[in-house]
Amino acid sequence: MKHRTFIWFILPSMAAMILFIALPIISVFIQSLFVEHEQVLKITENCGPFGCKQETSVDTEATEQLRREAPLGQFNWLATYTNRSHLAFAELAEAWRSSESLNDFATRVMNLPFYKALAFTLSYTFIVTPFVILLGLAIALGVNALPRMVKGPTIFVSLLPMIVTPLVGSLILFWMIDAEGIIGATLQILFDDPDLSLKASPTLTWITLFVYGIWHSAPFSFIVFYAGLQTVPTDTLEAAMIDGATRWQRLRYVVVPYMTPLVTFITLMQLMDNFRVFEPIVGFSAQANATSLSWIIYNDLRGYDQQLFGSAAATSMMTILGVAILLAPVLIRTWSEFNRKVV
């Protein structure tokens, strides 16, 4: 295709992506260097019969005007990145100096909002992804052995957890695990503990969110594996059987190698999707015990009295960096493959 025709065809799509994906990233970067104006204070002198008193109050008008004139706030360079709500270097150093044990240090670090969110996001990403792959493969093997008649309905039901809106899906489970919902109440009876609540303890909240993540994503890996299983050649399987391979060996040495490229694909998609975990935290109202990077950005943007654009932008920049690190191996590999093809 000629360059000129190519440009005309791709232009609308590129324009949309540049305007609303590339430029916002630059906008996020610029915003992250600024911080909201402090309120303008004015000192007034009140003179009464008992002498004069100085009073400090907020000058609402001046503050408003300042905000209107410079909506970005004041230039802050990288200070937002290092403050307490982000990388918190000072607090980290302090915790390292004064904590007696490694455990104590870890507890203190986990009280810093950014590290708390980072810890959950990474745990979620790296725990949910392998479970999704294993469970998906197991379901695919099971469904593949079913009679043809029931395969369609089985796939229909299996798709539901994935297709449903993440916020809605997490709400549905949240109501069931409520202390008065069916699963929550059953667990209380099973463990004979009327105060047992999946929402109260951090560990249980984390596990609940992981379970939700696996429930939500398993259908995706199931479908991909199931389609992959249809392409495994029967000849090879039969040959392996004639050579005396047991069922397990056939699975391990014939089927699984066929699935390897699919595992790479699912891992890539899952890492991308799980790293931005956000809706379940809103749905499960889990913010007290578990926050994610996306959630703290959302929280800053929603800010109760003032939206913290600078703070949200700094977290966003670090999240984007995280995505880049996650994707780096894939990009490098694709790039070298592409070069090999061209040369």
Next chain:
Amino acid sequence: MNSIVQKRSTGLAIFSTGFVLLWLVIAAVPFLWTLWGSFKVQGDFFSKSDWTYAIYGVRTTVETGDAFTGNGYYGAWVEQEFWRATLNTAIVVVLTVVISLTLGTLGGYALARSGFRYAFWILMAALVFRAMPHITLVSGYLLPFFQWNLWGHLPTTIIVLVAINQPFTLWMLHSFFLNIPKDMDESAMVDGCTRFQAFRHVIIPVMWPGVITTGLFSFLLAYNDFAVTAMLLSQDNQTMVPKIASFLGTTQVEGNVMFAVAAVVSATAPLFVLVMFFQRQIVSGLTAGAVKG
């Protein structure tokens, strides 16, 4: 694979079928439970004393005189004006899908037919954009949108969703157009068509299966989105998902939880219908990127 390879011992067959059944229960029961419970009162759906209340609707019978009640639905749709959110969702979703597909078809076709190095780079950039958490982009939009008075309107949200959708749409349609033989449009061009005429008369008539599959996923993205719609729409223009989230803020009042439950069921119903009719396309779309490598 209906050969001897499929034969298995009874024990294994039972185990494997049992496992699939267990999965089906885990996948389906939450939905059935919530659907059933949405026709009860709160005292039944969240029944501390006896979970069977939720099935038989004991409290519901006491409170309303019948084992089923539509109070939740009435409250959500009429009192809380959920219909308005539904209407907004319909507008946002339909326009997002149509615009994304139009842009994506043109772009995907160009990428599939261009052998130059920059086409590869555009695809790589799209992959990186696809991985961006949406909320990070939202934090880039908010301040400029406030300044330029673009915040809160449906068109803004639609354009943003279209843009966020583009990387995925481009990838999917690109790989789909690669499967349409080059000879088709090239022979049309030999016969004197311009590139665009070839696209218009040769490619468009055969592209619909791929476009429908891609459209389904664009639909899901726009319909399921929470980060963008919750942050960029004003109270009046809210779509269904942020509306449901805002129900949660007011759950303290008795009965309000049931509004949210009814709204959740209402929002899930279209997705069920979608899967029912387009199951094959969804499955083929999910595997398109994977199986072909």
